[in-house]
Amino acid sequence: MDHVVPLLVAIPLAGGFLMPVLGRLTKSHRALAVLPIAMACGLTLIAVALLTRPDETVVYWMGGWKFPIGISLVADGLSKLVVLVIAVISLLTLLFSLEYMTHYTSPGLYYGLFLLMVAGMMGVVVSGDLFNIFVFLEIASIASYALVAYGTESDELEASLKYLVLSAIASTFILIGIAFVYNVTGHLNWAKIAEVIQTGGGLTMPLYVAAAFFLTGFGLKAAMVPFHAWLPDAHPSAPAPISAMLSGVLIKACGVYVLCRLTFSVLGSHQTFGTVLVVLGTLSMVLGALMAIGQADLKRLLAYSSISQVGYVVAAVGAGLVGLALANGSKPLEVASHLAVFGGLFHLMNHAVFKSLLFLCSGSIEQATGTRLMDDLSGLGKRMPVTGWALRVGALAISGVPPFGGFWSKLIIILALTQLAALAHWAFYIPAALAVVTAVITLVYYAKVQRSVLGGEPSDAAEGAREVPAAMCLASIVLAVLCLANALVVLPSVRSRLVDPAVRVLSAGVGSTVESATASADREVRTPAAAQVGANEGMTP
Amino acid sequence: MTLAMVPFMLAFLILVIGLYAIVAKRNLIKVIVGLLMMDYAANLFLVLVGYRSQGHGEAPVAPILVGGVEKVTDMVAKSVDPLPQALILTSIVIGLSVTALVVALAIRLYEKYGTFDTELMRNLKG
Numbered sequence: 284m285d286h287v288v289p290l291l292v293a294i295p296l297a298g299g300f301l302m303p304v305l306g307r308l309t310k311s312h313r314a315l316a317v318l319p320i321a322m323a324c325g326l327t328l329i330a331v332a333l334l335t336r337p338d339e340t341v342v343y344w345m346g347g348w349k350f351p352i353g354i355s356l357v358a359d360g361l362s363k364l365v366v367l368v369i370a371v372i373s374l375l376t377l378l379f380s381l382e383y384m385t386h387y388t389s390p391g392l393y394y395g396l397f398l399l400m401v402a403g404m405m406g407v408v409v410s411g412d413l414f415n416i417f418v419f420l421e422i423a424s425i426a427s428y429a430l431v432a433y434g435t436e437s438d439e440l441e442a443s444l445k446y447l448v449l450s451a452i453a454s455t456f457i458l459i460g461i462a463f464v465y466n467v468t469g470h471l472n473w474a475k476i477a478e479v480i481q482t483g484g485g486l487t488m489p490l491y492v493a494a495a496f497f498l499t500g501f502g503l504k505a506a507m508v509p510f511h512a513w514l515p516d517a518h519p520s521a522p523a524p525i526s527a528m529l530s531g532v533l534i535k536a537c538g539v540y541v542l543c544r545l546t547f548s549v550l551g552s553h554q555t556f557g558t559v560l561v562v563l564g565t566l567s568m569v570l571g572a573l574m575a576i577g578q579a580d581l582k583r584l585l586a587y588s589s590i591s592q593v594g595y596v597v598a599a600v601g602a603g604l605v606g607l608a609l610a611n612g613s614k615p616l617e618v619a620s621h622l623a624v625f626g627g628l629f630h631l632m633n634h635a636v637f638k639s640l641l642f643l644c645s646g647s648i649e650q651a652t653g654t655r656l657m658d659d660l661s662g663l664g665k666r667m668p669v670t671g672w673a674l675r676v677g678a679l680a681i682s683g684v685p686p687f688g689g690f691w692s693k694l695i696i697i698l699a700l701t702q703l704a705a706l707a708h709w710a711f712y713i714p715a716a717l718a719v720v721t722a723v724i725t726l727v728y729y730a731k732v733q734r735s736v737l738g739g740e741p742s743d744a745a746e747g748a749r750e751v752p753a754a755m756c757l758a759s760i761v762l763a764v765l766c767l768a769n770a771l772v773v774l775p776s777v778r779s780r781l782v783d784p785a786v787r788v789l790s791a792g793v794g795s796t797v798e799s800a801t802a803s804a805d806r807e808v809r810t811p812a813a814a815q816v817g818a819n820e821g822m823t824p
Numbered sequence: 825m826t827l828a829m830v831p832f833m834l835a836f837l838i839l840v841i842g843l844y845a846i847v848a849k850r851n852l853i854k855v856i857v858g859l860l861m862m863d864y865a866a867n868l869f870l871v872l873v874g875y876r877s878q879g880h881g882e883a884p885v886a887p888i889l890v891g892g893v894e895k896v897t898d899m900v901a902k903s904v905d906p907l908p909q910a911l912i913l914t915s916i917v918i919g920l921s922v923t924a925l926v927v928a929l930a931i932r933l934y935e936k937y938g939t940f941d942t943e944l945m946r947n948l949k950g
Contacts, residue, residue: 414911421918428925437936441945444929448846451859451922455839458866458915465908466873516948 287329288343288356291366291405292419298322299399299426306391316381319394323374326401330367333358337784342411355472357411360784364628365408365540367781368635371765372531373401376524379643379758382751383524383650393433393522400426400528404536413461413471420457420504420537424450427533431521442513442520449513453503460496463489477549477793486550497545498559505538507597508567511590515574518589519582519655523646526582530589531639535631539593543600547789552607560601565714567594572724581645581655581736584728585638588681591721592634598714599627599696600789602703607790609707617790619702625778625786626695632782633680633688633769640677640762644670647755648736651748657732662741666748671737673759678733680766682726688769693722695773831872839865852930852940859926863919867912874908 298319305315333341337360344353358366377397384393403423410416428450432443465471467489468479480486486494499510506514514534518526546556571591578584606620647670648663649655664671680687683694697718704711741748750756771777838861845858876884887906889899930940937945 414914418914418918421922425918425921425925428922428929432929432932435932437933437945438947440929440933440936441948444852444926444933444945445948447922447926447929448855448859451926452843452846452862454918454922455862455866459839459869461911462866462870462873462908471907520948 285341285343287332288341288358288409289345291326291329291358291409292356292402294322294325295398295402295405299395299402302395302398303391306389306395310390312385312390313381315390315394316377316384319398320374320377320381322398323370323377323401326370326405327367327374330363330370333363334367334780337363337780338787350472350475354415355411356409357474358409360786360788361540361543361628362408364632364782364785365536366405368632369401369404369408369532369536372528372635372639373397375758375761376527376531376639376643379527379646379755380522380524381754383646383755384522386650387433387522393430396426396430396433397525397528399423400430400533404532407536408540411472411474413464413473413476415471416541417454417457417461420541421454423533423537424454424504427525427529430525431517431529433522433525434520439520442516446513446517449503449510453500453510455500456496456503457500460493460500463493463496467493473544473549477551480549480551481793486553490550494545494550494556498542498556498563501538501542501545502563505534505542505593505597506567506590507538507563508570508590508594509563511567511571514590515583515586518586518642519580523582523642523649526585526646527639527642530586530642531635534589534593535596535635539596539600539631542597543789546601546604547607547792549793551793552604554605554608557601557604557606557608560604561598561711561714562601564594564596564598564601565717567591568598568714568721569594569717572721572728576724576728576731579656579658581648581657581660581732582642584657584732585641585645588725588728589634589638591725592630592638592681595693595696595718595721596627596631596634598718599623599630599699602700602711602714603627603790606703606707607792613706616703616706619699619706621786621790622695623699623703624789625782626692626699628782628785628789629688629772630692630696632772633692633766636762636765636769637677637680637687637689640673640759640766641681643755643759643762644674644677647751647759648674648748650755651751652744654744657735659742659744660736661739661745662737663745663748664737666741666745667750669750669756670759673756673763674737675733676763676766678729680769682729683722684726686770687766688772689766691770691773693718697722832869835865835869835872838862838868850941850943852933852942855942856923856926856930860919860923863915863922867915867919870908870912870915874905876904 340359343356384390400423403419406419407416410419428443428447431446432439464476468476470476470479503510518529567590571587571594575584575587603620603624606616610616645655651667680689683690697715700711700715704715772782842858842861842865846855849855884904885902887903934940
């Protein structure tokens with residue numbers, strides 16, 4: 284089983300280099316889309332196969348080299364969950380691209396960059412090595428800069444430039460954070476880093492500095508509120524399938540996932556980091572929703588709403604972290620913390636599905652009417668029934684209306700926060716109350732979207748609109764069904780296969796990483812890196 | 825602050841200058857230079873992390889293995905840490921691709937606007 288893990292990276296990476304070559308041979312969009320869609324199907328199958336044994340941690344050592352020399356790929360419960368989300372959303376957005384991208388040029392380059400971005404995200408999620416994460420992060424980011432600028436009009440170029448500059452600053456910060464961690468621990472494999480931090484002096488000053496650099500860097504990548512400036516420009520400017528990928532998966536795989544990993548499994552459950560995550564998450568949640576209300580551009584509204592929804596995820600996971608740090612053997616507090624982490628990860632899954640759906644619908648609408656300004660759109664419900672219903676389902680799911688997955692994840696987050704407030708600290712009532720308020724605001728602005736875009740008599744722009752081609756409809760329908768199917772995760776049988784292993788990985792904290800990821804490591808070989816631990820105290824302040 | 829800290833402080837000074845250029849400068853080319861400076865500062869910092877002065881005034885040697893595998897421990901005892909140098913090579917390549925992309929964007933933007941002034945490229949807001 285462990286040999287399939289590198290395929291998660293290798294398949295899309297090979298596709299990333301193959302597609303531009305194939306693009307030289309044929310100009311047909313549909314012919315070129317076959318290979319990426321087949322690859323995404325393969326990735327989905329691998330993800331499902333990995334989930335058949337959800338609790339097993341699969342460790343693959345690249346090139347057969349063991350611990351100090353080799354670089355590991357690790358697929359544990361959390362990685363497997365995110366891998367599944369990436370694979371499914373890529374498959375459906377590629378299906379949508381099949382028709383949508385026909386009015387853009389150079390399909391070979393588009394699919395090449397798309398697959399490179401997928402390879403980068405997969406790499407981030409399965410990598411067991413801090414520097415490798417940085418490299419894969421950059422692969423995904425560089426591909427996404429180019430994809431944001433894909434339309435090459437002045438808006439797209441400006442958005443891409445803004446995104447690139449801020450993201451490059453984030454990357455530099457992350458690299459400096461890695462340098463600090465390497466200096467203190469002498470390792471890059473994060474299971475070993477965690478072990479050294481645990482057995483050594485715990486969190487020292489340089490590690491707090493490193494954590495600050497990481498929080499800024501990954502906070503920028505995840506578009507948490509003080510660092511969110513690039514997202515509302517970059518996500519709407521990209522072609523619709525790319526917006527769906529960026530908002531649905533990229534900010535989670537490259538931002539939220541790495542933040543969770545770092546804080547829970549590497550630095551250890553620690554109250555400070557948890558508190559920072561709760562504050563940042565709550566700020567993003569509220570401010571993102573408030574800024575979304577006034578938007579006239581449909582895609583821009585969706586982008587602000589992404590900031591708000593990712594805020595829910597980060598706030599919930601951060602609350603779980605604080606709870607675990609305070610638990611100290613107290614059973615009810617541990618249960619509440621696990622519930623918060625579960626709510627966060629469940630909302631991450633839900634958000635990937637409904638935000639991709641909403642961005643794909645906005646793409647269908649833009650293609651059919653030529654505009655995405657909500658003032659110019661009305662009465663589309665009659666002209667485009669499939670897209671209209673898909674948009675309705677997505678909007679209801681994201682605003683947390685009962686039968687859909689979004690309702691359950693928000694409910695669980697709010698319940699967990701109130702439990703933590705009762706058991707740990709009254710201050711948790713603040714994020715809990717704000718989560719309720721944000722849910723109401725979300726309902727309001729999505730009701731506005733539904734009324735102005737779908738209701739009423741068709742406007743001039745909507746008059747000539749026709750339903751989009753079958754492949755685009757199919758992608759929307761599947762995602763709409765998934766919005767509903769996600770509600771099944773609350774059932775114990777589904778939950779224990781899909782999300783619980785991920786919750787266990789995070790809540791086990793440092794322990795699980797240490798024993799799993801260096802399993803079968805050969806400790807005889809000593810590299811300069813390993814010999815260096817403690818040899819360079821001279822430069823740690 | 826000891827003397828050994830000075831190079832680290834200087835690396836951070838370069839980082840801050842780069843950040844200042846990105847935040848404060850209007851000319852796109854100067855912003856790109858700022859990005860490069862930040863990148864180099866991070867690389868320099870990594871090199872400094874790999875430097876080990878042995879603690880008794882002896883200068884470390886380059887991490888090149890001479891005289892076969894049995895000399896590995898000798899080399900490890902005397903040389904600087906080779907791992908950060910390997911990391912920097914990767915980081916430089918990444919920096920190169922980001923720079924190539926941002927310069928391409930700058931050229932396209934110049935074709936659209938006829939200027940490198942970022943204050944004049946503000947279609948997106950709200």
